[in-house]
Amino acid sequence: MKPLCLVEPVPVSGALRVNPTALDVLQSLSCPLHVLAIFGPCGTGKSFLMDRLAGDGEGFPRSPGIWLWCLPHPTQPDHTLVLLDTEGFQEQEADETKLSQLFVLNVLLSSVFVYNTRGEDNPQRQLDRLTYVRALPQMVRVLDECSWENSFLLSGVLPDFVWCLRDVAPDPCLDEMLEAAGHELDSALSSPQDSEDSPSSCIQRLFPHRKLFRFCSPQAAGGRGKPLSPAEQLHPTFLEQLGRFKDYALSRRPKAVVGNRAASGEVLAGFLECVVDLLSRDEPILLSEICGALQPEGSDCSPRHPPDPAGGAPPSQDAPSAAQPPLPEPQVGAGPGARDEPVCLVENHPGRELQLNPSALALLQSIRQPVVVVAIAGLYRTGKSFLMNQLAGQARRGFSLGATIQSHTKGIWIWCLPHPCQAGHTLVLLDTEGLGDVEKGNAKNDAWIFVLAVLLSSTLVYNSLGTIDQYALEKLHYVTELTERIRVKAAGEGGQKKGEDSAEFVRFFPAFVWAVRDFSLQLIVDGREITEDEYLENALKRRQGQPEKLDLPKKFLRQYFPSRKCFVFDRPALACDLSRLEELPEAALSPKFLEQARLFCSYIHRHAGPKTLPGGHVVTGTLLGSLAVTYVDAIRSGAVPCMENAVLALAQIENSAAVGEALAAYEELLGQRAALPTESVPELLELHALCEQEALRVFMARVFKDDEQRYQWQLKDKLDLKRSELCGRNELASSDRCRAVLMELAEDLEERLQQGSYSVPGGYQRLLDDQQAVVERYQLVPGKGVMAAEELQQFLKSKETMAQTILQTDKSLSDRQREIEVERAQAEAAQREARLLQETQARAEQQRQDQERSHEDHVQQLMAKMEEERRQLVAEQTGAFALKQQEQERLQREGFHSEVQQLKQQLQSLREEMNRPRPWPSICVVC
Incomplete structure (x- = not known):
């Protein structure tokens, strides 16, 4: 096939869209894909280099967007080589958003990302033009919840970064120096002036596998700047450099999207559509969610080959034979x-x-x-x-x-x-x-x-x-x-903690x-x-x-x-x-x-x-990963890993997540149970209490070492806010429902008012009768909610001015009768206001009582949690005491009397610790 436009900008809006024809081609590829994408300034020979990878002659059309070319892989049978050629950017590019999106697409779709520049200018300046790399951690996230920097996680899923520096005069001394350095790209670019936010620093932080290739001009110096026809001979040095580049690019591992498994065209196409959709809506790209959506049902996220820490090609492995036993079926x-x-x-x-x-x-x-x-x-x-x-x-x-x-x-x-x-x-x-x-x-x-x-x-x-x-x-x-x-416990003021025993x-x-x-x-x-x-x-x-x-x-x-x-x-x-x-x-x-x-x-x-952690808290895979980060970071920094510090740091991460999980459980249950508006405030508060108890259950199951109840009170504050929001939503739903009912019931009344049907002798009484009929029918309508009385009051008040006008013009009434009617209307309005005030005060009192109920629930859950932690601590201390006693008996039999005395002191300290009363913490702060 010839190249096809895969992603193109929409002419008016500039948004990116996927070409369905190219997408169909991509989806038809069932074998592993090696995806090589190129990105860089205009006029640097990107398309020429990609054409050389595909074979002799011209293929890519040098047109806007991202172009796709699918070819059989030249060195790996049953694999496909996918080349992506992207439009070049100008020195002063107006549409930075489009280029940032094209850059992100190139990085996320490729297994090898090539940044192509000319070497005539300062190489550092050429790299500084790749400013789009700085926004990559903000636009793309690996996990929604992570306990370490997103850049660290991204570095595990991003492709190889290859810098092709073109049209560089051959320099044998420099080539030899870079080759000896081992990491050519870092050796060429390391600069003490680089800031942490510089493109060079971002590349070194985000792309663990980096490579630099330097190319001389593809033709003799006299022919530079002119188009190179297929018949012309390429410069021998360029051909040698091109060969090294091709060998490297073609030896890399296939593209992986779901887990670490080589991606098929269908998976990569689905991944592309998801990313372009998120870019068009200016939403962050969450890779874990996309990969979860693309994961075939019943499959896992397993890599075909273990990751190669050194960045080399994966080891070749034969497919398992039929005689090999399958893995146990995953449990539900x-x-x-x-x-x-x-x-x-x-x-x-x-x-x-x-x-x-x-x-x-x-x-x-x-x-x-x-x-x-x-x-x-x-x-x-x-x-x-x-x-x-x-x-x-x-x-x-x-x-x-x-x-x-x-x-x-x-x-x-x-x-x-x-x-x-x-x-x-x-x-x-x-x-x-x-x-x-x-x-x-x-x-x-x-x-x-x-x-x-x-x-x-x-x-x-x-x-x-x-x-x-x-x-x-x-x-x-x-x-x-x-x-x-x-180290078990954190260092004291005088340095490392002393006196720790077994x-x-x-x-x-x-x-x-x-x-x-x-x-x-x-x-x-x-x-x-x-x-x-x-x-x-x-x-x-x-x-x-x-x-x-x-x-x-x-x-x-x-x-x-x-x-x-x-x-x-x-x-x-x-x-x-x-x-x-x-x-x-x-x-x-x-x-x-x-x-x-x-x-x-x-x-x-x-x-x-x-x-488990001390206190009996069970460790999940998420927590185990955080523990690994804490311990390895301590080892790398030259410090002694402190288990107490690790647990405290872990508790902060886990407890924050516990608050979020509890609120999510509240919202989930509320979404299943809520049918607003409710007929009464107690009914609504009962629903809130049910959801709050579920949130509290979820929180208590996950929280640990929240000794000052900081996270529990944080959760309570948020749940109190949820109650207020729920009451507000309920009142709004009730108001909307009541207004709609009144509008429908009063439709005939409004029409008569507009037609002047009541501006006749006896019209005032007819108006009162019709209003009363509306009120009586309104009272019979179910499901109006807690704002029924207030909305009725607002409806009747809106008719007072018109009623007074009709009253004053009704010739069938005497002046005294008019005075009596005015007094009666005022008295009825006052009675309705009084009843409305009583209802409002009753709602406020019900909410206050629910807040007291919530406080008591939190205190009871806290006491139960602390009692559980006390029992766990006593069990741990009892177990340690029993082991110490056994060791003391063994040492006594073996004749190590000095160590027996030391153990006696430790046993006495443990006994005192076990018998020491532990006061309950103050919990009145939430009253």
């Missing part, structure tokens, strides 16, 4: 974060600090269910990933296995699955980089990866080979460094499971068969005379982990088959290993609890 309400493949959550690159992968973080943020987080740690090449795949029910796919002596997993990888045993929960598996790799590029990150596994998990599996002996315990030295790398750590730390792999011994001690748990506890016995350094892993394991469990595993297969475990059918695996793995998986699935 499994949440949007379920994936059929793991993704990298924490990246660990040689020579760099740990950093979070934005796309994996966004995945975690989308999970609103409680999460059961199982992390595995241990030495490299000990089979951690294989064991985690068993836990996921996927023996032959999932976490990637290595087949050599080198460490395979880097950083921390995450896999989110519907929990097989706990409905409404998500199972989150964390596979960590192997510890102790001699070839590791950044060995200091070993301890931090272990720390993150402890902080993020609800169950920590430590994986080792052989037996639990002194050598194995020495390799677990990371547990002895936890107190140096984790009781405080126990409240935060996960359950501990030791998986002993390739275990070939018999579980027999002194001629008696023992259990695996007894084997672990026996190995952790401390013995007098042992050097303190060797004794520390036992000491800290016993002190810091609230529960311990042990599983031993036979070798999974013959030695010659261990390098290809992913390929082996289940029949080729050791039956004993399979039975041991089944018991291990069954225990984890049934006994591993959801991740």
Whole structure:
């Protein structure tokens, strides 16, 4: 096919519209798409460069809008190359809005975005012309609710940024310098004068994968400026530069829209229509909503390939064979974060600090269910990933296995699955980089990866080979460094918090499971068969005379982990088959290993609890993502992660969200139940109370550590405002209804007044009779609402002047009769005003009583919440006390009398803390 106009500006309004013909072409493409878009100033050779990608000759017409050209991908069969050529912008462009929209479309539609400029001017000045990049985070958001900067999330979904600097004189020295720098674009543009809002800074913040290509003139110097015919020879240097650019552009991964899955033409077309519609209405583009709308029913948001942290092409993988077992079917309400493949959550690159992968973080943020987080740690090449795949029910796919002596997993990888045993929960598996790799590029990150596994998990599996002996315990030295790398409470005025003991750590730390792999011994001690748990506890016995350094892993394991469990595993297969475990059918695996793995998986699935915070608050995927951000940011800044600070920061985020969720629940229920106007104020207030109780229930289920009730009173203020708004809406609906009824009933009366039918002798009495008939019929009409009396009063007052005129001209009445009628009318009007005042005061009193009822409801809910938190705190302290007592008894038996005395002091402190009365906070502020 030849190029077609895909998006064009409407001639009069300048708004963008999609060409239906081009859209049909795009929708017909069912294979993965590689979308390369180009954007830049006029006269820089954009169309010429795109034509060279498509082949020789001219194709793109150099016309307004965005033009589409679909071609078979030259290097990847069954893929399509989609080229987007956009009109160039002038040096002084009048329609900045249209160009901003075209820029946003190019960025969101492409997998590779090319910014094309001429290199004759100052390169920095050419980049500064790309001012549209500054508005990108304001125009496009990834999530509606996010606890970190939108730019950070955007950086995980934006395409590769390629700067093509055209017509640059060849400079071998500069080329060599840029190549050696590794990141050519940053090396060429880094400037200490750049502000945070400069295009250069925005590009570096928003586009993690950047590349610079420099091109000389495509023809000899004497021919520059003239059109280049297909027959003319291109400059050899230009051809070489063009070849490098094509190789890079064609090797990038396909375009992804829904989750991280390669997008088909139908999905990309739907995405385009949604974005253009939002741009035309000047509304922000919320990617999570668009992707949710485009998600096919019953499918997930899984990537076909794990994201490549280094920015390279995805590894080639064969399609799963028919013999491979399918993933378990997602349970109802499994949440949007379920994936059929793991993704990298924490990246660990040689020579760099740990950093979070934005796309994996966004995945975690989308999970609103409680999460059961199982992390595995241990030495490299000990089979951690294989064991985690068993836990996921996927023996032959999932976490990637290595087949050599080198460490395979880097950083921390995450896999989110519907929990097989706990409905409404998500199972989150964390596979960590192997510890102790001699070839590791950044060995200091070993301890931090272990720390993150402890902080993020609800169950920590430590994986080792052989037996639990002194050598194995020495390799677990990371547990002895936890107190140096984790702070439970915030630092005091004098620096770091002192005096923290194991009781405080126990409240935060996960359950501990030791998986002993390739275990070939018999579980027999002194001629008696023992259990695996007894084997672990026996190995952790401390013995007098042992050097303190060797004794520390036992000491800290016993002190810091609230529960311990042990599983031993036979070798999974013959030695010659261990390098290809992913390929082996289940029949080729050791039956004993399979039975041991089944018991291990069954225990984890049934006994591993959801991740919780002190106080018993259950962690969702959203909160777990926020925790990961807090901890990794602290590690990157050189600080010691503080669990108390992390929980407090998390509470602020969660409690703000709880207020929003509660108000949304109020509005949802009100929309289902409200039928305005109501007949009475009590009926309306009963509806409000019902919706308020639902909002309060939703809020209390999510809020935690709102010690000063700041967020609860914030919610109450907003709900009080909702009550006022609801009463106002009810009164307005009632007024509208009453006026419509009166207008219809008084239609004949108005017509007679206009015709002068009452301006005759006896007309005044006829007018009174007709008005009374209207009033009586009005009183019989149902559904008028709370403003019925007031609107009737307004109607009758509007007729008073006309009635007095008719009264004065009615010749059938004497002067005395007229005086009597005037007095009667005034008395009736006064009576109606008095009744109306009484009704208004009654409504005000009913609303005041409802406010008292609301206050009492909030206080009762608060007291119940605080009582629940008290019980949870007592349970945690009781559990810590029991563990301390057990440890004291063990130390007493083992003869560590000095440590027994220390434990006695800690137990006394715990006992005092448990018995200390806790006053109820003041709650009269809402009275």
